[in-house]
Amino acid sequence: MAQAITDKDGVKRYLITLNVNGDAHTVLVKGNAILTNVLREQLDLTGTKKGCELGDCGSCTVLLDGKPVDSCLVLAIEADGREITTIEGVAENGRLDAIQESMINHAAVQCGYCTPGMVLSAKALLTRNPNPSEQEVREAISGNLCRCTGYVHIVEAVLATAQGRLTPDDH
Ligand code: FES
Ligand code: FES
Numbered sequence: 134m135a136q137a138i139t140d141k142d143g144v145k146r147y148l149i150t151l152n153v154n155g156d157a158h159t160v161l162v163k164g165n166a167i168l169t170n171v172l173r174e175q176l177d178l179t180g181t182k183k184g185c186e187l188g189d190c191g192s193c194t195v196l197l198d199g200k201p202v203d204s205c206l207v208l209a210i211e212a213d214g215r216e217i218t219t220i221e222g223v224a225e226n227g228r229l230d231a232i233q234e235s236m237i238n239h240a241a242v243q244c245g246y247c248t249p250g251m252v253l254s255a256k257a258l259l260t261r262n263p264n265p266s267e268q269e270v271r272e273a274i275s276g277n278l279c280r281c282t283g284y285v286h287i288v289e290a291v292l293a294t295a296q297g298r299l300t301p302d303d304h
Contacts, residue, residue: 135213149213153178154222160209168191168212170217180220180249184278191277194250195219201250201257215233218269220249223256232256232294239290243281250277255291264295 138161146161153176160175169186172178172195174266184192186205193204196218223230232255235241242248251274258265258273265273270291271284279287 135210140220147210147213151176151209151212151217152215153217154219162209164208164210166209167219168195168207168209168213168217171181171209172204172217178219178221182246182249184246189278190247191254191274192247194253194254195276196257199260201254201276218253218256220252223252230256232259232291235290235294235298236287239286239293241282241286247277249286251279251292255294259295265292267292269293291299 135149138146138148140146140161144163146163148159148161151158151160153172158176160171162171162175167186169181169183172181173183181195181204182192183205184190186193188203188206191203194201195204196202197207197212198216203276205209223233229237230252232252236248249289254274254277255270258270262269267288270288274284274287274291
């Protein structure tokens with residue numbers, strides 16, 4: 134439960150705990166602080182990108198209790214005490230996640246702006262459905278807009294990850 138504090142400037146702020154990538158962070162936020170901004174500006178986790186800030190592009194996608202959400206539509210106080218995964222938490226012990234490797238190997242990254250959100254949406258899909266169809270992959274990333282790649286390589290990279298083929302030649 135967020136603790137309300139009236140700061141020296143007379144503005145009410147809330148002391149909340151964000152569990153991000155396995156670490157608990159106590160932060161003081163305004164009631165209208167957006168999760169994207171708190172992650173980027175207070176926790177320095179700038180892998181979560183800002184695009185439309187309207188819930189349209191998916192570049193700000195994080196996992197909230199394992200489910201992909203547009204963090205620009207989530208108040209930080211709504212995430213109090215919940216589990217958040219950002220792109221910084223996907224690689225483990227310095228090793229890229231299989232989806233990340235596959236995205237690189239399938240040339241599914243151009244400017245890279247959509248990539249963190251794509252990876253998190255794909256990761257959530259493969260966690261709940263390890264053997265998705267192409268249609269299911271397309272649906273899972275339908276909220277993540279890519280202005281560069283045309284999606285073909287991204288979809289192929291996710292399908293290949295599910296099938297254990299991390300490089301295009303790995304059939
Ligand atoms: S920045 Fe959140 S959906 Fe576009
Ligand atoms: S790689 Fe540029 S927006 Fe997707």
